[in-house]
Amino acid sequence: MPSTSAHFPWALHRTRLANGLRVVVCPDSTVPLAAVNLWYDVGSRHEVEGKHGFAHLFEHLMFEGSAHVDKGGHFAAIEGCGGDGINASTNPDRTNYYQTVPSGRLDLALWLEADRMGSLALTQETLDNQREVVKNERRQRYDNVPYGTWSEEMTALAYPPGHPYATSTIGSMEELDSAELADFTAFHETYYAPDNAVLTVVGDVDPDRVVALAERYFGGIAPRGSFPQPSPDPLPARFGAGRHVTVYRDVPMPRLFLCHRAPRFGTPDAPASTVLAAVVGRGRGSRLYRELVTARNLAQSTGAFLSAWGYLNHESVLMGSCAPSEGTEPGELLDAYVAVCDGVADEGVTEAELDRVRAMLAGDWLRELSTAGGRADAIGRFTTRFGDAESIRDHLDHLLAVTTDDVHRVAREILHADNRIVLEFLPEAAEAGAGIDTDEPEAAA
Secondary structure (H helix, E strand, O other), rough: OOEEEEEEEEOOOEEEEOOOOOEEEEEEEOOEEEEEEEEEEEOHOOOOOOOOHHHHHHHHHHHOOOOEOOOHHHHHHHHHHOOOOEEOOOOOOOOOEEEEHHHHHHHHHHHHHHHHHOEEEOOHHHHHHHHHHHHHHHHHHHOOOOOOHHHHHHHHOOOOOOOOOOEEEEEEOOHHHHOHHHHHHHHHHHHHHHEEEEEEEEEEHHHHHHHHHHHHOOOOOOOOOOOOOOOOOOOOOOOOEEEEEEEEOOOOEEEEEEEEEEEEOOOHHHHOOOOOOOOHOOOOOOOHHHHHHHHOOOOOEEEEEEEOOOOOOOEEEEEEEEEEHHHHHHHHHHHHHHHHHHHHHHHHHHHHHHHHHHHHHHHHHHHHOOOOHHHHHHHHHHHHHHOHHHHHHHHHHHHOOOOHHHHHHHHHHOOHHHHHHHEEEEHHHHHOOOOEEEEEEOOOO
């Protein structure tokens, strides 16, 4: 019988088909549903120069029909059987597809996923249509909203040119326009294969039946055998020099974004960096909120945070932001933000702060696992990252085991002046040279 733990009490049944597809089943008879989640080990980090945005555009193309399913047929079939939660998502590390169906219609969901894995119907019409959808998404989320480009501008500063994490998942208008149908056909043939995927099923299901259905529908899809992987040179633990970059944009007021290099998800110091980010910048009890908002009224209540992004495959980042309150100069707010970070690096954190964050992180984890869909997605993440679904059992234990000494040690390494990038957005009217970026070294502490 598979082992269980207090923080993940469910059994996990793991199988690898002959074609390499990893199948993980988590039976739960209290849920009269079956959550189906398919993780592909392909994200924007796999894209090559001049062809950015492919992984995300594929997220859309995969719903445009396959050999036996018409355009829009995936949604219609799942909704028609009483299912819901049909969606997909892409990030630098992976692309996943998911839905929840009545457990008696598990066969339908698996058949649909297998059909588009093995026989996606890529046409010029669907490419052109979805390319316009993604371009409009870029306008709505990035180009036409205040501060919308901050994350892609910051990642371009945080990672060297050509690094797998140096570009945004959404891609650029120019590269999306120049992409040809043959490029996307090659992308699908390269990465969308059973031996590059993890199929997770959670709910009121029988593991043997799930494996039999997976074999029936996926078993005939040939494995690819190998997959091109980016292999950048490892980055140092710190940026090596602080930077302060000011940009002038069409924004209503100044805003500051901050970035620190941090350990990737799954490495020994990653739990402590996650706890550190929460102590410093999450919620009304965080150091930043208490100092910048409550005590000194320097920052807006929604504009002072620090969070761990948790990239899976290369060095990660802690990202933060603060927005000055009325009458506060950006420089004054930045000094106060940095002083909070310096205080944690110099003096550490308290047990009371750690207890607050432990409760928050435990609540996050238990809420994620409380739904079949959330549990399926988490299992896919751990299986993809570590190669073994059982690694999920230790996740919360690692977070709860973080000590004040661990946080202090990691804070001294991460929240250092030579490991900080500041990206300052100012209204165009604030500078005669509107739209011109300036890059000034940040003074060392």
